[in-house]
Amino acid sequence: MGKILMKGNEAIGEAAIRAGCLNYFAYPITPQSEVSEYLSRRLPEIRGVFLQAESEVAVSYMIFGAAGCGERIFTTSSSPGISLMSEGLSYIASAQLPAVFVNIMRGGPGLGGILPSQGDYFQATKGGGHGDYRLFVMAPSSVQEAVEMVMKAFPLAEKYRNPVMILGDGLIGQMMEPIEFPENLRSEPTNKDQWATNGMATRNSDKPNIVKSLFLDPDELNDHNLLLKAKYERMKREDTKYEPYNLDADYKVLIVSYGTMSRVCRTAIDNMKAEGFEVGMIRPQTLFPFPEKAISDAASKQSCEVVACIEMSMGQMVEDVQRCVLGKRPVKWYGKCGGDVPTPEEVIYVVKSFLDKNKA
Amino acid sequence: MQSEVMFAGFGGQGILLSGKILAHAAMEQGFEVAWIPSYGPEMRGGTAYCLVVISDRPIGSPIIKNPRHLVAMNRPSLEKFAPVVKSGGVVLINSSLIPIRTNRDDIDELMVPATDIAKNLGNVRAANIVALAAFVTRSKIIDFDLLIKSAKEEFAGNEKFILLNMKALEAGKKAAI
Amino acid sequence: MGKTFKKPEALTDEHTHYCPGCTHGVIHRLVAEVIDELGIRGRTVGISPVGCAVLAYNYFSFDFQEAAHGRAPAMATGIKRVRPDLIVFTYQGDGDLASIGMGEIIHAANRGEKFTTIFVNNAVYGMTGGQMAPTTMPGQRTTTCPLGRNVEEVGMPIKMAELLSSLETRGYITRQTVIKPKYIIKAKEAIKKAFTYQLEGRCFSLVELVSTCPTNWGLTPVEAVKWAEETLLPYYKLGEYKTPE
Known part of the structure; x- marks a missing residue:
């Protein structure tokens, strides 16, 4: 069919x-x-x-x-x-x-x-x-x-x-x-x-x-x-189910995002890759059970400097991400409510600023 | 390569439907597609718009602030969306209802009196199909024959409507050449 | 000659937890007898409420679901819609049905759901310890209206049988009582009629049973019967309020 x-x-x-x-x-x-x-x-x-x-x-x-x-x-x-x-x-x-x-x-x-x-x-x-x-x-x-x-x-x-x-x-x-x-x-x-x-x-x-x-x-x-x-x-x-995205690369930032928001992040990651800037993503497909080990492992990768949780809320899943990363890397959050879904451009800007602030 | 087409106008002008017919035709041509409507109170007679994303790769973000093309069926739509269309895109203006232009020289402006053409065909409700046909003809975004096929499927079972819309497609095509 | 009086098949051997003078035991037995007589035990599902009868499933010997407070009619709807061949009844008290579950019972009755409700009205919350119910009588003292129900503040007691019978949808709505043996035969007839209408797929059916609660009324069982007869029955009039004919 x-x-x-x-x-x-x-x-x-x-x-x-x-x-x-x-x-x-x-x-x-x-x-x-x-x-x-x-x-x-x-x-x-x-x-x-x-x-x-x-x-x-x-x-x-x-x-x-x-x-x-x-x-x-x-x-x-x-x-x-x-x-x-x-x-x-x-x-x-x-x-x-x-x-x-x-x-x-x-x-x-x-x-x-x-x-x-x-x-x-x-x-x-x-x-x-x-x-x-x-x-x-x-x-x-x-x-x-x-x-x-x-x-x-x-x-x-x-x-x-x-x-x-x-x-x-x-x-x-x-x-x-x-x-x-x-x-x-x-x-x-x-x-x-x-x-x-x-x-x-x-x-x-x-x-x-x-x-x-x-x-x-x-x-x-x-x-x-x-x-x-x-x-x-x-x-x-x-x-437990999740989708890894660009995790083979030496990413500096690991995004954790789900649902519609993760699609926006995927476009942002593709666009950043085209500029030579590697970002990986874990997209939880099950939110409970949560892909705890996958996130912990991905955050522990040598190249990874920051973990960014991006969601259309005022910071909910980020608490679970923090729990998984357990202080191994700084965990940042970005999100929006109200229905205005963040654009790929916005995600790129935010991801880069997380990295810059982390270095400063 | 990814293109996005914004359809915008009054509620009741068949905005969502023309987007759907285009998305369906593009799918038949083998493209990845997504059709994203505006929804909520405005669908009851206010402004309506929908976005059709057509791509040769899986579609990432369905949120597009700068579409490649615009089909504007009324004045508020043109005023709202013409400034955000990407350089090089087609902007179709329903000149029956819109007395102004975009004042941009980096886009391909296409004036089509879609509402008048539809009236002459005997039913003002076909204006959306006239505009869709004109837009596809000018932008060559998909194969015109698939547009005809998709419209036929959409109106399947209603011979009178199929006939009207086939005429609308032809008239729209002519208006764009 | 065989036994002429025995325990219904539809009841278990369990001793009930109900207080002395409580009418739940009588009502359980009537329902069980009807289920035996109609031969429907194997396809009956009961729904127990939140209230004194929450553990009713310990006393009946067929399938049971336990409801949240007031929601039994929605559960019965769910069961009947997907399994119309099952015989379903809800067993609800007055706090459960007439207060928190008012929305569910009215809409189930108005849709004409083909299940039966046994509505036990004793004018007080039982399990939670004698608080005011929507059916508490004017001036009746409870733990949350210690000076007696003030109708200026909380309105008059709700007459559920009358209220439900005002719906235009076909239904069987009756009010009976089990406070004295002389009423019990009619009460059982009503229960049997209600289940029969369900079996025939005719309509929603509800049997309201005016009952006693000596414990929470602060009366002896004998005083409770007297009070019910003198105070409740003149207000909650017995009779058939609606029939599907």
Whole structure:
């Protein structure tokens, strides 16, 4: 099959279907409403389930219910909507339910704006809801990658029995790029009879399954948290993903950047290379688990003088980068909020000034 | 080699659509493409613009402050974007609605009364296609035949619209020669 | 001759944690009997609320999900939409359903979701320790209105059955009580009707059950029944508020 030109939001909706998920609940919010619009036409054609809920709070619990009875399910939203879903995410993570959430980030805090942002990094990777839980977080930098990440998200959610979040931004959602839906990423749902409330008769059992998050006994709750922690550690060992860029060169500066921002950095790096100025980049494709070792190793390279974290926020991922670099090199930050994505020229200027200041 | 085309005008002038048809045609020709819209409140009747990036390599930054070309369908668009077009680019001016020029001598200025041409064809809504055809003819950014194919696919199922837009493409091409 | 009175299959052998004089036990039994009689235990999923009945899954012998406060109707929607063949009910108290979960219940009812809600109204928050509920009666003392509910400040108690029956969407809405044996047979009939409508794919169904909470009312079980009959029943009138016919 040849490539087709598709808007990010619509491609995300179609990717979920191609991955084998025919159930979708959502609430409209800019800049991702095209996903709902697309699926409201598409899902009924293939006997799927589409429902516009009364609020994002309700969406997250519709997801809980559907995932709890073992069906593949996903939703899409944007920053303020994800805040409302964060209550449900905490319950879903604790009850160990596989489900896929897409956040097409817009500027915040509060109502903020509707243009691209990366201001929800903390929310996605550190919590958002209450308690000790993590989401598995992937960050696409193109429409094609968004398609692939959505398709991979379902088996990953099932592998870990954990919610997976695709953290895109307004540009990924609104942009059209040529895409294809890789056949090899189509997957069959796993058997969930061990735990899902799919009806005892469905699984030929006389043992009820209980999907819950309440553990009143302190030892039991501690054990439950240890079990969750073990899963998060396993994610780190088995599914950390990143893309190295120009790391073979003797780079003076190492950029760490993700999503749309990393594309701008890539152009900046190409332009600097043409002038004979080498800059490398690590682009985390999973934000949790975070490519800790890769960043630590790349920062330790002899030629590297400065590490620069460039993101569309006021400095969130930079805290993780600092944690990985651990004082081996100075870690600088540059970012912008509000939706005005920094240009390659701006990145070049900033990177060079980091180096100059470091020498001074 | 990478080119960027900015399409700009009033909401409702089919700005996003002409960008999409160009992006689609460029993809068919084997280029890497990205179509980036303005989105938000302005899409409900205010100014609208979109950017089409066409490249022979994977496209890095989708954020372009200085596009190579501009197709301006109304006056505010020309005033806003003409000054930032790269030297050597094509600036198409919809002279039916824009009484001014760019006052730049380092670009290729192309005056096309797209709205009037479309009116003469029987439907003012085809002005965007007239302008697109004129722009492609002058800039040679892609193969004109692929533009025709892409437009046909876009309007597939609506024979009346296909006919109108085929006429618009021809008229636009003529206006640029 | 076989046994004429036995424990329903749909209940476990577990002893409940409910207080003496609490009506949850009776309601659990009625729901279990109905599920047995309809032969649907193997395809039923219950949803327990936040409130005294959060551990209901310890007493029922079929699949259960445990909700966040007020969100059970959204979860039931999620289940029913992707698995319409399952029989789903939410079991909710008045704080859960009429306060924090007001949005979820109204929209689920208005969409006509094909699940059943068992709504236990005892005019007070139970598990959190006797705070004022949206259903607390005027002048009724609770730990957060120690001088009695002041309707000038917090308005009148909400009549959920009436409110939900005002929706134009088809539904089955009824209010019954289980405070005395004479009411229980009718309450069970209502519960059975509600599940039957669901089985037939007819409509959303809600059975409000006026209940007692001697512990948080500060009364003995016998006094509690008297107070409920004299104070709650005149305000929360029993009857069928809406039927799908």
